[in-house]
Amino acid sequence: MADSRKVGVLGGGQLGRMLIEAANRLNIQVNVLDAAASPAKQISAHDGHIEGSFKDASAVKKLAQACDVVTVEIEHVDTHMLEEVAGEVAVEPSWKTLRTIKDKYAQKGYLKEHGVDVAExxxxxxxxxxxxxxxxxxxxxxxxxxxxxxxxxxxxxxxxxxxxxxxxxxxxxxxxxxxxxxWADFRMELAVMVVKTKDGVLTFPTVETVHEDSICKLTYAPPRNVSKATTERAQELAKKAIGAFEGKGVFGVEMFLLKDDTLLINEIAPRPHNSGHYTIEACPLSQYDAHLRAILDIPIPPSALRLREPAIMLNILGGKNPDSHIQVTHKAYASPNASIHLYGKGDARPGRKMGHITVTAPSLADAEKEMQPLIDFVDEQKGKSLGARTATTDEPLVAVIMGSDSDLPVLKAGLQILEKLQVPFTVRITSAHRTPDWLREFSKSAADTSLRVIIGAAGGAAHLPGMCASWTTLPVIGLPVKATHMDGWDSLVSMTQMPRGEPVATVGINNSTNAALLAVRILGATDLAVRERLRVWMEGNEKEVLRKDQELLDQGFEKYLKGMGKW
Amino acid sequence: MADSRKVGVLGGGQLGRMLIEAANRLNIQVNVLDAAASPAKQISAHDGHIEGSFKDASAVKKLAQACDVVTVEIEHVDTHMLEEVAGEVAVEPSWKTLRTIKDKYAQKGYLKEHGVDVAExxxxxxxxxxxxxxxxxxxxxxxxxxxxxxxxxxxxxxxxxxxxxxxxxxxxxxxxxxxxxxWADFRMELAVMVVKTKDGVLTFPTVETVHEDSICKLTYAPPRNVSKATTERAQELAKKAIGAFEGKGVFGVEMFLLKDDTLLINEIAPRPHNSGHYTIEACPLSQYDAHLRAILDIPIPPSALRLREPAIMLNILGGKNPDSHIQVTHKAYASPNASIHLYGKGDARPGRKMGHITVTAPSLADAEKEMQPLIDFVDEQKGKSLGARTATTDEPLVAVIMGSDSDLPVLKAGLQILEKLQVPFTVRITSAHRTPDWLREFSKSAADTSLRVIIGAAGGAAHLPGMCASWTTLPVIGLPVKATHMDGWDSLVSMTQMPRGEPVATVGINNSTNAALLAVRILGATDLAVRERLRVWMEGNEKEVLRKDQELLDQGFEKYLKGMGKW
The missing domain is CATH 3.30.1490.20 (ATP-grasp fold, A domain)
Structure with missing residues (x-):
């Protein structure tokens, strides 16, 4: 065996089950205290489990005697018995932490005492x-x-x-x-999984959680339309909150993002949490791997908690029919990026957590596109109106900015190319000279949004793309627009001749097609789906020229020019 | 239960265990025929398992009677008993297929008969x-x-x-x-996992396999320095080979890539395979998910077999000491992207497969960097000389091409920027006019290599970046070089004024710094590590200008100009 230490868990539901998935891969024995056929025990065949309730003090004692570390998958446990056994066995997190957190009012008082913002x-x-x-x-x-x-x-x-x-x-x-x-008048709910180890406090990425009927329905990693600065603030707040408690393991921190961007802690869970399920597929280490490592003092490299790919998690709840949840999994079979988890629970009472589905994709927009039919299906199963569905918008990858709406006709061909090659974009008017502050704000925050490329169209002195490039790290494409004088030379040179340090990728005068195609190539450098669409489009162009060449050969130049109306 | 069908597996080693991991998540019961404490049984607690040998006909019969589908994790089974029970229970893949494949000579004869290239x-x-x-x-x-x-x-x-x-x-x-x-004089070994369903044949990506002492040591997904065309040919060959056999499930196809780029089948395994372990983390569906779905006629969307991130798998073998394999996992704890799998086997005999480690990363180069210390450690544990280690080179992300070496001095500043910001690049001389075929070949294959951006420097007619852009889908940056006449205007216009369809991102005349920085921005659009390095660099520039401004304020313009030697 890799590690002969035994872990005891109070509770054998889905959280205990997924903890055991992680433990199985490291050949670490986990002894579960719960009913005989509980989900966690189903995937762990040995005789170290204990049958009984995790609220029963004598059963807890029995478990503690057979383990090196005791942990929980639920906080509603007998903390007095844990206090009693804490001298003989490690209890992680501390029974004190469990006792404070299991009383939500005490939890909030404790956080407030430690200077953490919570709802009044x-x-x-x-x-x-x-x-x-x-x-x-x-x-x-x-x-x-x-x-x-x-x-x-x-x-x-x-x-x-x-x-x-x-x-x-x-x-x-x-x-x-x-x-x-x-009442917290929140814009959305965020959550952060925090890992407390013997050495310090680490965090997983911030996610957005969507609740329905007070049950977690969806999590989005990363959150939709939230700046990087805010997600980092959420991680800091979560870190501060958990830093105030004793003991090791993962903690789920749920919070409100208010309309004025204030963050308030809503609730804390001293264990793996529904909002962290996405980590199984989306991060190198899952919340379960992290919990196990933390309580056993196995190292956790901080970057192991990174997001591999954007992810959305959808809970599978018991529905109106006994097999509603099974219908959802059947639907998910057709979804290429969906990882399905069923928990081995018995009857599917309405609202009971029967499993979950995680979709990961190269972009959150892709994940949303794939998840939406499943959300619709779940809503149908519930008998919910489809009107209430989550809005799905393609997050823009390209921003096309122009100094004046007079540049828009020049941009038309380029925008059509972006549409044709299915690149989501946004078009904005912002002038370097008339709205310098707006341009600065836009440029400075661009890298924290879904944007990956900016196209700036401008004429005359044409400072727009150059100024934008000075305030962002994203690639900026300059499209020189032919203005009143100098045939466009002024714009062209103003863009190409940027000083060393802030390049502008300049294309031909008025050639918005090439500006758009360059944006597509930049995205295609890493997004193979985009690259493939571009390849097919280029192949089409090649065929068109070859076809014309053959026609010219077949018809002779005279007939051909006549066909063009140029003879 | 989600699916009340029961699956029987002959063999309960690591392949059976990982198959059960997949089945557990769908709540599908798998009955294993093998010894009592076999790895697969450890993570599957129910009374449907059978104790015995998968070579024992009567045990096979007993298993068949208790299941809806019988499959294998090893081909060295009693196919005569499988033939006998095939009337009462589904056997996947077919016993005929298992019988042909388990005899390697018969396997090769069969493939040859079906027009598949194999070694003589x-x-x-x-x-x-x-x-x-x-x-x-x-x-x-x-x-x-x-x-x-x-x-x-x-x-x-x-x-x-x-x-x-x-x-x-x-x-x-x-x-x-x-x-x-x-003897096959091969350049490298490739492998493809193939999925045969009731509807057709699908493939996972092609991987490179590295064997040591005839045991698989490493797999690289995608293979190193192999063109996309070759990986696609490998998938086609694997598809053709498996298309010739009866039955459903996954198959491992190992092949040789000869020095002349010919592909030859080496061996086929009618089951999950060591070369497919990487799929657990690297693909939306793993080879185990796919096997289970295939034999149970659960749909498999073809794109579920895509590569989420490049991945490298390293086998953990028993070493010279009884705990050598445990030392490897301890070392891997420090590796942020390493997923560790231990198989729950007993004694670690030298060469016995005890587990494996998969590292996934945004690029194969990143994965190599992270995996190399583990490979070195494994080699040390074996007492191997470090000289034989796999070469790790940073695969270039940027190609800098120039028409003539006379352009090199202009490029110097840009190359230094790429070095400073740690972007791996390659510099080549290729002229649009003197080596048009070379340029064509380079440009056409660029997208199939590690390259993501091309910088083309040229003077005069300056066709180099434009021609390159016509043959590739990658973003091409044009750096106009000032030639003998016209002060560089000729080069600048020749690049910016490309026809609609093939954009060249043109920067200022001789401004190789900006060409390089633009390449960095393009990479940074999706690679946040690169973007962060760029941000820090830009911040440094900002501070430098602010510092100079303060100095000018402090000293007055006269003293300042004197300091510059300009008074």
Whole structure:
């Protein structure tokens, strides 16, 4: 055996199962405490598993005695027993961390104490309807009513929309220990998987999460239409939050990105998390590999957490029919980049997490295109209207900017080429002289968007592409436009003769076709699909000239010129 | 359960284990016939497995009775029992195929009959030393002596180097049924995993395989320094070969690429194969996913077999010490892109396949850089001299071509920039007018190499970049060189004014710095590491100008000009 240390896990659901997938590859034995046929045990044949509940103290003790490290796949465990065994066996993350995090109100208080931004919350335990009313007046409506403990996948949460709903909310959450949270008016939800090792804190990339009925439905890696600066801020915030806790392992950090770009922590999970499933295919090390390595002090090179390819993860939930989830996998069989994971669970109750699908592709736009039919299918299965579907837009790879709309007619042929070769683009008007600040802002942020190439068209002094090139690291193509004087020479020279340091790839005067084709070649340098479309297009041109040559040969020059109306 | 069909596998080694990894994710039950603690059974906990030998007819029958489809992870099985049960259970691939392939001499005869190119071979069964001598005279030395059956990983093979070795060879291979094969003087070995479904034949990408002591040591996907045309020919040959056999599933096709670019089939395996391990990380569907889908008639979209990222696979073999293989995995822990697979085997006998490591990276050069220390370490563990290590060269991403060596001084500054920003490049002399054929050949094949951008420097009529652009789909940067007349205007216009269809990205006259920086930007459009190096470099320039500005402010223009020696 590669590593004779034994790992014990409280809980044998899908997270434990995927942890075991990772452990199997390193020949590390994982002992699971859960029911006999639990998903994790199905893929791990040995006699070290324990049958019972991960909430049962005596079973936890038994597990601890047979292992070198004990970890969890769920936080709703008996932390008092973990505290008791912590002297004899390593418990990762620490029972203290588990105890703080499993109580969501305590979790938020702890984060606040450690200077981490969280949504404002207020204790309502024992305060009944009157307490809710007071909070409603202070926070305004809607606000979130949440159970402090045993709440997940929307269970234990209630959105109180008006004062009239208070009684219903109290009734719905019964005798649970409650607290209220101020409504976060977010633009989107982000999540970061954090890895805490003996040496420090590492992060996976930031992802966007989309919830439906309070259950994670989709994750997008990277998030859509979010700047690199914001994704980095999210990683920093997640790092700060997890740095405040004791112990080793991965942590899921869910947060809100508010409309003013503020980030607030929503919730923390002290274990692998749904928002990190995409890492199995999309990163060199998955969240499960990372968790295992972290708790066993096996090194994790930070760049092993990079994104290999953009990825989208779609949860497969139990649907309206017992086999709805199976229908989704059948549909996914036809999807070339879809990795399917089923968890070996029993009955598919509506909303139960039965599996997930990850699509990775060279671009997020490609992944979206492939995932959309699956999302539509899931929505159909649920009986949802298709109107509510996620918008899919091709993220532009090329920006075509011009100093004035008078340049647009010159650009027409080039834009048609981009369309023909299926390169998503955006066209903007920005002048180096009339809107210098706008141009600067656009150019400085371009590299953080989906853009890979910029075409700048300008006439006369034609500073547009040169200034743009000075503010970006992306390749900039200059298209000299013939202006009033000098037959276009002014524009041509203003672009080619850029100083050493900021090149502009200049093409012929008014030749927007070549500007577009150059953008296509630049994309095709690494995107073989684009390159292939270009090759086919060039082959078509070659054939057309060969055809004309044959016609000229067949007809003679006189007849040919007559055909051209030039005789 | 997602799919209630049960799959039976003869053999529970690493191939069966990785097949079960794939089956687990689809919740498909796989029953394994092999010894109790075999690698495949370790990750599949249910009571459907059968204990026994896959060569034992009665055990095969028992397995068949409990399954819907029976397949193999090894071809050395009892095909007569499979023939017998084939009426009651699906056997994939067909027992006929297994019977033909398990006898290597019959396999080659069958391929030859079906018009597939294989190395010339001759039956030696019962002919003894005299037979070998006759073959040696006909084939010349060296030639390969092989056992028709039960030969793998070099066992059952003997290279007969001279007539003097004939007795030793006969003795080494004992009473086995022998045949001889003409020596293939190959440039390298290639392999293709082929998938035969109910609807047709699909292929994974072509890979290069490197053997050591007749055991597969490394695979490179894609192969190093092989044109796209050749890799496609290899896929076609593999497709043709497997098209000749009956049944469904994946097949490994090993072939020789001879020095004259001829391809010859070496051997076929009717099952997942060592040369296809890389597909687990490098392709959307692995060879194991594909095998399972093929034998169960689950759809396989052809593009699911694409290469996500270049990949290198290194086998982990038992070494000189019992834990040599574990040392390799420890070393690999530090490698950010290494996926480690251990097979759960018992003792590590020297040469026994204990696991493998796959490194994927954005380029094969990156993967080589990361894998080399692991190869060196493996060689050290074996006690091999480091001199024999695989050569690693940075494959060039940029080609700088010029019409004449007189252009080289102008290029100097640009080449220094490429060096500084760590972009691997190659510099060549090729003239559009003096070596038009050479230029054509270079340009036409450029896209099939590691190249992503071409810089063409030329003066006067300056046709070089324009002609190059006409023969390639790669982006071409034109660097106008100032020639004898017209101050460089001739070159500048000859490049910018290319006809619609073949753009040349023209930079300023003699400004090789900008040509190089443009190439860097083009690479940086998709390679974030390159982009980051460029950003840091640009920031340095910015700081330098700001520093000078401050100095001018501090000193006044008079002192400053004096410092420049211009007062």
């Amino acid at each position: 919350s207020e204790d309502l335990e024992g305060k009944g309807a009157a307490g809710l009313k007071a909070v409603g007046e202070r926070f305004g409506y809607p606000f979130m009513l949440k159970s402090k403990t045993d709440a997940y996948d929307g269970r234990g949460n209630y959105v109180v929309k008006t004062a009239d709903e208070i009684d219903a909310a109290v009734k719905a959450l019964g005798d649970r220990p409650l607290y209220a949270e101020r | 071979s001759e039956d030696l069964e019962g002919k003894g030393a005299a037979g070998l001598k006759a073959v040696g005279e006909r084939f010349g030395y060296p030639f390969m002596l092989k056992s028709k059956t039960d030969a793998y990983d070099g066992r059952g093979n003997y290279v007969v180097k001279t007539a003097d070795e004939i007795d030793a060879a006969v003795k080494a291979l004992g009473d086995r049924p022998l045949y001889a094969e003409r």
